[in-house]
Amino acid sequence: MSAFADQVYLLGRRSVVRTIRQPANVVGPLIFPLLLLAVNSGGLRAETRLPGFPTNSFFAFALAVPFIQGALFATMNTGTDLARDIQTGFLNRLSLTPMRGIALLCGQLGGVVVLTIAQVAVYLAVGYIVGVRLESGLAGLVVIVLFAILVGLGFGALGAFAALRTGSGEAVQSLFPVFFVFLFISSMNIPRNLIAVTWFRDAATANPVSYLLEAVRSLIITGWDAEALALGFGIATAIAVVALALSSWALRVRMAR
Amino acid sequence: MRTLQVAQGVAWRTLHNVVTNPSLLLPSLIFPLFFFTAFAGGLSRISDVPGFDYPNGYTAFQFVFVLLQSAVFGGVFTGFGIARDFENGFARRLLLAAPNRLGIVLGYALAATGRWLITASFLTAVAFAVGMRVGGDGVDLFGLYTLALLMNGAAVLWSAGVAMRLRTMQAGPIMQLPVFLVLFFAPVYVPLALLQGWIHGVATVNPVTRVLEAGRGFVAGQPTEVGLAYGTGLALVLFFSIWAVRGLRSAERAG
Numbered sequence: 001m002s003a004f005a006d007q008v009y010l011l012g013r014r015s016v017v018r019t020i021r022q023p024a025n026v027v028g029p030l031i032f033p034l035l036l037l038a039v040n041s042g043g044l045r046a047e048t049r050l051p052g053f054p055t056n057s058f059f060a061f062a063l064a065v066p067f068i069q070g071a072l073f074a075t076m077n078t079g080t081d082l083a084r085d086i087q088t089g090f091l092n093r094l095s096l097t098p099m100r101g102i103a104l105l106c107g108q109l110g111g112v113v114v115l116t117i118a119q120v121a122v123y124l125a126v127g128y129i130v131g132v133r134l135e136s137g138l139a140g141l142v143v144i145v146l147f148a149i150l151v152g153l154g155f156g157a158l159g160a161f162a163a164l165r166t167g168s169g170e171a172v173q174s175l176f177p178v179f180f181v182f183l184f185i186s187s188m189n190i191p192r193n194l195i196a197v198t199w200f201r202d203a204a205t206a207n208p209v210s211y212l213l214e215a216v217r218s219l220i221i222t223g224w225d226a227e228a229l230a231l232g233f234g235i236a237t238a239i240a241v242v243a244l245a246l247s248s249w250a251l252r253v254r255m256a257r
Numbered sequence: 258m259r260t261l262q263v264a265q266g267v268a269w270r271t272l273h274n275v276v277t278n279p280s281l282l283l284p285s286l287i288f289p290l291f292f293f294t295a296f297a298g299g300l301s302r303i304s305d306v307p308g309f310d311y312p313n314g315y316t317a318f319q320f321v322f323v324l325l326q327s328a329v330f331g332g333v334f335t336g337f338g339i340a341r342d343f344e345n346g347f348a349r350r351l352l353l354a355a356p357n358r359l360g361i362v363l364g365y366a367l368a369a370t371g372r373w374l375i376t377a378s379f380l381t382a383v384a385f386a387v388g389m390r391v392g393g394d395g396v397d398l399f400g401l402y403t404l405a406l407l408m409n410g411a412a413v414l415w416s417a418g419v420a421m422r423l424r425t426m427q428a429g430p431i432m433q434l435p436v437f438l439v440l441f442f443a444p445v446y447v448p449l450a451l452l453q454g455w456i457h458g459v460a461t462v463n464p465v466t467r468v469l470e471a472g473r474g475f476v477a478g479q480p481t482e483v484g485l486a487y488g489t490g491l492a493l494v495l496f497f498s499i500w501a502v503r504g505l506r507s508a509e510r511a512g
Contacts, residue, residue: 039441042456045431046306200298
């Protein structure tokens, strides 16, 4: 057990150090979601004048988006790094050592968790500076961090699965637009009950990303909404469990000795 | 004459690459359509916001933005191709072979135009198919598409200048990010008058705002700020032509 913990620690540290050494991998997930937040919260502020809009601050409404968008970047980073390990032969060399394959996955995802915590801290700090106060208070902040970690783990494992199956960084990168479609066809910019076009509202309702957004959003602008949290945590857990199972299976196949 | 021949050759090759390669063609068709769907479909209730007075509905309002966005990104994506040509050595051979190198820049610009015309036809067909209401006549629409062509030209010249200076695919974000910001710091979702705070200030001085407002005026059949929009478009093309030619000289010096 101790040897396994050491392996996870070493590979986790490697993942974090490698991310830090590539500024684009740190700056992108931090800055790009904040830029989109700035653009959308400025441009869509008029939306708060719609009858039934849940808050008078569009910034508070939209603050949930960077959490999910940041997780998408985590997917890409994890997948691309792992694909590079495959392409450069690191994984093959690893399979010649006594190191357990699952330690690689845990280490890689450990790196995702560290980056996720950093992202959450930045997003919440920006929100606080702009004047957003969590309706759910300090306990809500803890729940948001836990939720973001769960989502980051799930999406990171999806990226790892894609990398392990394809062994190609380009293939992993090509997933980004697909995830982006899920993000945009959701309640990202407007509450589902205010979407006027029926098919779009149905698509947003069927889209799991809507519930991930609404869980975070509820803690920011509503307080404690049991339904939103149950749906959000339920879907995030399901994604994480399925993605971890898939990536563990793909890892076993890839590291068959 | 030699310039035109070089331009023709470069444009044909670039367009051929795009049209015969689904990984290049499909994103330039699908992304504008996706943005059109996400904005016009998901945000149509914004037309109920007090003060939203665009007469032709939210679909037409967003169509103009997405059309201009597709024109600009058609230029930027062509810039990615230029960077790729430098990375794989093709552009250097082109510099050696071309009797007049200005034709290279012109050829890439023509290719960007051709590429965008495919996207624009597709997007326009979809917009009409979903019931977009147009108040303007043929002359107004010609004005809109000409304006978009100017933006396409400015974008490809900007990207060509970057690609020829840096000569690597890693220059992609440098080509893309400023363009993305300039586009989205315009009144994308609501008319300028409904923007508040810092974004209103930024949008007011953003040259793309003039182009967007004029484009929306054309579709509504109530042309507005036409001279200013065309002046802005032409100025951007002129400025980035100088930028691109200086980029070409930089590539020549690099050998």
